[in-house]
Amino acid sequence: MPDWFGMTLAEAKTWATSLGLPAFRGEQLWRGLWRPTTTKVADIPGLPKDLGARLDAAGELLPAVLEQEQESRDGTVKSLLKLPDGKLVECVGIPTAERHTVCISTQVGCAVGCTFCASGQNGVERDLTAGEIVYQVLYHHHRRPVTNVVFMGSGEPLFNYDHVIKAIRVLAEPEGLGLGRRRFTVSTSGVPKRIRQLGIDEPQVTLAFSLHAADDETRSKIVPLNKRWPLEEVLQAMDDYANVVNRRMTLEYVCLSEANMTDFHAGGLASIARRFHAHINLIPFNPVTETHHKRPSPDQVNRFGALVEEMGGHITIRGQRGADIDAACGQLRKRVLENR
Ligand code: SAH
Ligand code: SF4
Numbered sequence: 001m002p003d004w005f006g007m008t009l010a011e012a013k014t015w016a017t018s019l020g021l022p023a024f025r026g027e028q029l030w031r032g033l034w035r036p037t038t039t040k041v042a043d044i045p046g047l048p049k050d051l052g053a054r055l056d057a058a059g060e061l062l063p064a065v066l067e068q069e070q071e072s073r074d075g076t077v078k079s080l081l082k083l084p085d086g087k088l089v090e091c092v093g094i095p096t097a098e099r100h101t102v103c104i105s106t107q108v109g110c111a112v113g114c115t116f117c118a119s120g121q122n123g124v125e126r127d128l129t130a131g132e133i134v135y136q137v138l139y140h141h142h143r144r145p146v147t148n149v150v151f152m153g154s155g156e157p158l159f160n161y162d163h164v165i166k167a168i169r170v171l172a173e174p175e176g177l178g179l180g181r182r183r184f185t186v187s188t189s190g191v192p193k194r195i196r197q198l199g200i201d202e203p204q205v206t207l208a209f210s211l212h213a214a215d216d217e218t219r220s221k222i223v224p225l226n227k228r229w230p231l232e233e234v235l236q237a238m239d240d241y242a243n244v245v246n247r248r249m250t251l252e253y254v255c256l257s258e259a260n261m262t263d264f265h266a267g268g269l270a271s272i273a274r275r276f277h278a279h280i281n282l283i284p285f286n287p288v289t290e291t292h293h294k295r296p297s298p299d300q301v302n303r304f305g306a307l308v309e310e311m312g313g314h315i316t317i318r319g320q321r322g323a324d325i326d327a328a329c330g331q332l333r334k335r336v337l338e339n340r
Contacts, residue, residue, distance in 0.1 A: 001055075001058055001059035001060070001061075002015055003063070003129045003130060003131040004029075004030075004033060004061060004063075004131060005033060005063055005130070005131030005132075005134045005135045005138070005170070006129055006130030006131035006132075006133075006134060006163070006166055006167065006170060007030065007131075007170065008169060008170055008173060009027060009030050009173055009175050009176070012026035012027060012029060012030035013026040013027055013030075014026070016029075021051070025047065025048075025051065028044065028046050028047055029041065029044055029047060030175075030176075031175065032044030032045065032047070033061075033138075033176075034138065034176050034177065036142040038061070039061065039062060040052075040056045040060075040061050040062075041055040041056050041061050042056055059084075060084060062135065063083065063084065063129065063131045063132045063135045064081035064082060064083050064084075064089070064132060064135050064136070064139070065081065065082050066079060066080075066081060066082075066139075067080045067081060067082040067088060068080040075094075075095045076092060076093070076094050076095075077092065077093040077140070077143065078090060078091075078092045079091050079092070079093070079136075079139060079140070081135075081136065081139065083108075083128075083132060087108045087125060087126070088108070089105040089108060089128065089132070089136070089153070089154060090105055090153055090154060091103060091104045091105060091136035091137075091139065091140065091153055092153070093140035093143060093144070093146075095144060098147075099147045099148055100140070100144045100145060100146050100147050100148070101146075101147065101148040101149070101150060102136065102137050102140045102141075102146050102148070102149055102150070103150050103152045103153050104133060104136040104137060104149065104150070104151060104152075104153050105119075105128065105133075105136065105153030105154040105155050106127070106128055106133060106151055106153070106154070106155035106156070106157045106159075106160045106163070106164055107124050107125075107126065107127050107128060107154060107155025107156065107159065107160055108124065108125040108126050108128065108154070108155070109122055109123055109124045109125045109154060109155070110123075110124055110154055110155050110156055111123055111124040111156065111159065112156050112189050112223065112224060112225050113224050114189065114210075114212075114222060114223050114224070115221070115222050115291060115292075115293065116222060116254055116256060116285055116288065116291055116293045117288065118288045119153075119154035119155065121290065124155070124159075127155075127159075127160040127163060128155070128160065128163060129163060130163045130164075130166035130167045130170060133163060133164065133167035134167045134170050134171055136153075137149055137171055137177070137179075138177070141177060146177065146179065147179075147183060148183045148184075148185070149171065149179060149183060149184050149185070150184075150185045150187065150208075151164065151184070151185065151186045151187055152185070152187045152208075156188065156189055156191070156225075157186050157187065157188060158186070158188045158191040158194035158195070158198070159191065161194050161197065161198075164186065165201055165202060168181070168184055168202060168205065171184075180204075181202060181204035181205055182204050182205075182206070182247075184202075184205045184206065185205070185206040185207075185208050185250070186198065186205055186206070186207060186208065187208040187209075187210060187252060188207070188208070188209060188210065189210045189223055189225050190209060190210070190223070190225060190226070190229055190231075190234035191225075191229070191234075192229055192233050192234055192236070192237035193237070195207065195209075195234070195237040195238060195240075195241050196237050196240050196241060198241065199240065199241035199242075199243075199244040199245050200244060203244060203245040203247070204245075204247065205247075206247055206248075206249065206250065207238075207241060207245075207247070207249045207250070208249065208250040208251070208252050208281070209234070209238065209249065209250070209251055209252065209278075210223070210252045210254075211251045211252065211253055211269065211272065212252070212253055212254050212256075212260060213259075213260045213265060213268070214231070214265065214267075214268025214269050214271065214272050215231070215264075215265075215268055216230050216231050218259065218260055218265065219231060221259070222256065222259060222260070235272065235275070238276060242276060248277060248278065248279055249276055249278045249279075250278060250279050250280075250281055251269070251272065251273055251276075251278045251279070251280045251281070252281045252283060253269060253280060253281065253282050253283065254283045254284075254285055255282055255283065255284050255285055255296045255300070255301050255304065256285050256293045256294070256296070257285070257293070257294040257295060257296040257297075257300060258293070258294050259293065261296060261300060261304045263307060265304075266304055266307040266308045266311065267311060269308050269313060270307075270308045270311035270312055270313040271311070273308070273312070273313040273314070274311075274312050274313070279314050279315075279316065280308065280313050280314060280315040280316070281315075281316055281318050282301060282304070282305055282308075282315055282316070282317045282318065283318045284296055284298075284301050284317070284318070301317055302317070305317055
């Protein structure tokens with residue numbers, strides 16, 4: 001079966017002609033993918049019955065089905081989807097008055113293994129296909145139209161680069177969901193070559209860099225990838241990126257009470273933010289079992305934030321959405337796998 005949800009409209013037409021069908025059959029099928037009632041090819045209106053039956057017999061149309069879901073009192077919906085090979089991925093819908101942001105995964109697990117993150121505790125199992133990435137957005141879109149997409153679920157997006165770029169292109173198709181490029185944010189723990197590439201391939205997408213510490217000694221302890229690409233190598237890639245795009249980038253900084261919140265750390269963070277005119281997102285650590293990290297008190301976060309601002313950094317403290325559910329990246333999947 002082709003990766004239906006990972007196809008552009010043009011590719012769907014080419015697929016049809018490659019089978020000796022008229023191109024418009026490919027277009028009919030492709031348009032049918034975005035309808036909330038479509039679960040198999042035979043549900044798509046206008047297609048010949050025998051074609052629908054033949055394609056449905058060859059495999060499942062939908063790349064994922066719901067396994068479990070939690071809805072928070074604040075409206076945040078965390079969904080655990082099951083892929084055709086039984087693997088589980090998480091995606092989260094976060095509604096506010098004006099927006100509906102969906103946070104999606106790009107890999108099953110993650111190879112980076114940051115010490116505070118549930119997704120990386122057992123390494124990476126596999127990359128998601130473009131269709132599996134797109135479908136997470138579509139799943140939440142059917143509940144309420146999606147306005148923004150953030151690649152901040154499980155996995156390192158820049159280690160699954162081609163499928164991430166493809167997913168953005170499919171989601172941006174005007175004939176499908178038509179999401180503007182500026183509505184996407186790709187978050188990375190820091191892969192220099194791919195940061196440069198992203199600036200060339202998709203200059204309108206926002207880049208978020210998971211900094212978490214502005215000195216190599218601290219950062220290597222919490223983000224193991226820092227040993228492979230030390231901070232300055234990543235920052236130089238970001239300089240090159242900044243030279244080709246004119247989007248403000250974001251620095252993410254998980255506040256770990258005992259690890260990265262001294263005055264020294266605040267100074268380092270402010271200095272990198274000034275270098276890139278970047279906006280800083282302070283994220284109070286969301287407790288994950290089996291990590292030694294401690295959640296800072298609101299006072300500690302406010303004090304750290306004020307210090308960074310005094311030194312010229314612009315910060316937002318990320319409010320905790322979905323506090324009453326397993327909201328941290330990888331938590332729901334981890335709990336379900338442990339109880340299987
Ligand atoms: N792998 C990419 C994108 C997914 S992680 C990256 O690291 O950027 C997205 C964000 O969630 C990262 O900034 C990460 O640091 C943060 N995060 C992961 N686990 C967390 C936790 N337990 N508490 C708070 N933030 C967490
Ligand atoms: Fe991977 Fe990002 Fe989690 Fe680090 S924070 S383990 S890079 S998903």
